[in-house]
Amino acid sequence: MTERGPAQAGKGFSHRREATGPVEAGPLQMVRGLRNHRGPAPVHLWDPPFCGDIDLRIARDGVWHHEGRPIRRQAMVNLFASILKREGDAYFLVNPVEKVRIQVEDCPFLAVDMEIIDPGPGQKVVFLTNVGETVTAGAEHPIRVTGGDEPHPTVHVRAGLDALLSRAVFYRLVSAAGQHSENGTIITGIHSQGSYFQLGAVAADPPEGSGAESGADSG
16 A cells, blocks of 8 residues: 545635534535645644534444435545544544534544555554555554453544554454463564554463363362
8 A cells, every 4th residue: 555645734715703503504615625635734733713513423434424414425525534633532623714523433534454564573554544544553653452342443543533443454453463472361462663562362271281170170
């Protein structure tokens, strides 16, 4: 996979008055003038007034919905993703003059593919997201697995925004991982760009003839 990114925001936004309730204009106004730009917008440099909530939702499967209907145009989804910003537990679409809040069910992005470049000690694990961004796991883009019996694997994309690994991608990642024993626990993990990421851990089976088995047999 080659390095790619969503459309980048630029100049040309129209000014709006600050709103206190739902935003009447559609999300298209937020990305006006972005079609010829590439890469994430510098949303960390923008601090516009909050203009209310907009009926835009990112489902757990990564599909964006507007007014209850999925957005089918991938190019439009990529534009929205390029101006996505997280503040605390809330998510916003931001341009230089306005900020609107949207709903995110889980993670804003979904990792839909992966590959391992130069397998071995110096390997790189590269993910492709559903908005066309590539992310190489490492110190600045850690892989995290939470959730216990139901793993919730994510990789950090940028500025507090994570991608949930699809089930197929997570299975491939685990298949490519290594295992080692530590204090009676079998740990599964993988290296990328010099960093090690634990993917799971299970208690090791007791060796044959151990005291536990012998005691059970004698009972």
